[in-house]
Amino acid sequence: MENDFFKPIMPKEHGLWVWVFLPIFVGGLFAEGSLADFFLVLGVVFFCFLAMTPTRMFYKNRKRGLETASNVVFWSAAYMVASFVFAVPLVVRQPFLAAWILFVVGGFYIGMRAFHSGFHREAWFEYGGLAALSVGSLAAAHAVTGATTLLNVGVWLLVLLFLLDRTMQSRRVVRLGGFQLALAEQQPTIAGRLRPVFRENLLSSFFAMLFALGILDRFHIKFALFWPFAPGFFVTLFFYFRPPHTLKRLGYAELFLALAFGASFVLISRFY
Numbered sequence: 001m002e003n004d005f006f007k008p009i010m011p012k013e014h015g016l017w018v019w020v021f022l023p024i025f026v027g028g029l030f031a032e033g034s035l036a037d038f039f040l041v042l043g044v045v046f047f048c049f050l051a052m053t054p055t056r057m058f059y060k061n062r063k064r065g066l067e068t069a070s071n072v073v074f075w076s077a078a079y080m081v082a083s084f085v086f087a088v089p090l091v092v093r094q095p096f097l098a099a100w101i102l103f104v105v106g107g108f109y110i111g112m113r114a115f116h117s118g119f120h121r122e123a124w125f126e127y128g129g130l131a132a133l134s135v136g137s138l139a140a141a142h143a144v145t146g147a148t149t150l151l152n153v154g155v156w157l158l159v160l161l162f163l164l165d166r167t168m169q170s171r172r173v174v175r176l177g178g179f180q181l182a183l184a185e186q187q188p189t190i191a192g193r194l195r196p197v198f199r200e201n202l203l204s205s206f207f208a209m210l211f212a213l214g215i216l217d218r219f220h221i222k223f224a225l226f227w228p229f230a231p232g233f234f235v236t237l238f239f240y241f242r243p244p245h246t247l248k249r250l251g252y253a254e255l256f257l258a259l260a261f262g263a264s265f266v267l268i269s270r271f272y
Contacts, residue, residue, distance in 0.1 A: 009054045009075045015251060018258040019133055020049050023159045027137030028144050029266045030155050037093055037143035043086030045136060048104060051079035052111060059112045090143070100139040107132050123171060130167055134160040154219025158212060162261055165208040166232060166254055169201040173250055198240040205233040224272050228264040232257050 011017070024045055028038040054076035061068040091098045107129075114125055137159045141152035173194075209229045216223050235253055244250045 007071070008050075009057075009072065011049065011053045015255065017049075018255060019130060019163060020045065020136075022163070022258055022262050023134045023137035023156070024140045026159050026262050026265050027152065027155055028140030030269045031141040031144035031152055033144040033146065035144060037090060038140055040086050040090040040093070041097070041136070041140050041143045044083050044090060044101070044104065047079045047083035047086065048108060051076055051083060052108070054079070055108075056112055056115050060115070094143055094146070096148075097139060097142060100135070100142075103132070103135065126167065126171075127164060130163045131160060134163055150219055151221060154215055154221050157215050157219075158221075158225070158265075161208055161211055161215065162229065162232075162258075165204055166257060169204055169236065170250065170254055172197050172201060173244075174247060194243040195240065198236065198243065201236045202233070202240055205229075205236045209233060222269070222272070224268050225265060227268065228261045231260050231264075 021042075024042055028035070028041065054072045057072050058068045058076050087101050091101060111129075134156060137156040138148060138152060141155065142148050145152065209226065212226055212229050213223070215221070216226060235257060239250075239253075244253065
């Protein structure tokens with residue numbers, strides 16, 4: 001039992017790691033300047049994200065009048081204290097980011113309420129949550145440069161465009177259910193039902209690339225940063241002809257695309 005007490009409680013939503021940290025890394029590593037305060041932003045987000053799971057368990061039990069295990073309370077408090085330890089020097093060094101810290105705290109509380117009330121799976125909440133997470137790109141860029149420039153606003157819009165596009169595509173497929181995906185290869189009629197969905201996703205990818213070009217032009221960002229959007233288009237094209245057999249395969253594909261987007265975006269911005 002003692003070992004269980006000190007065993008860290010980790011988030012169960014494994015795919016959420018990418019959506020939380022992708023904006024931070026893209027915005028912070030794209031910006032030019034010192035990375036010292038970038039790591040403070042990263043620490044605030046990292047421990048705040050870890051605190052979500054035990055705090056959600058504590059909040060849920062409290063609303064139901066149930067007792068919460070001591071290790072849950074311990075890790076909730078430990079993660080929050082660790083996040084606060086990173087937040088204090090960040091605000092001292094970058095007072096403007098105090099507004100972002102308050103934004104994070106507000107989002108944290110809303111997240112608790114959402115999971116307890118059951119509307120965290122609603123489309124409007126998911127898209128709103130992604131929009132809130134994408135603001136991390138601006139916070140990280142501000143921490144590096146010491147200012148919020150139009151260039152960094154453009155990068156934030158590109159990140160938000162990518163997050164929304166891939167999430168909308170995934171939601172269209174998930175609504176079909178894993179059963180139909182698994183049978184698509186054996187039964188042509190089911191594969192035929194999937195094809196219009198992936199056709200919509202293909203159109204969505206195409207328009208995402210067009211919007212990306214518009215953002216690049218409007219904010220005077222190098223046009224080579226159009227290419228991080230290309231893998232999403234080609235993966236969607238591949239799924240149009242060969243639908244994924246399981247939702248897990250779709251999830252891995254989206255994970256690959258997010259990592260490829262972040263890595264290629266930073267590499268192109270730094271070395272091209």
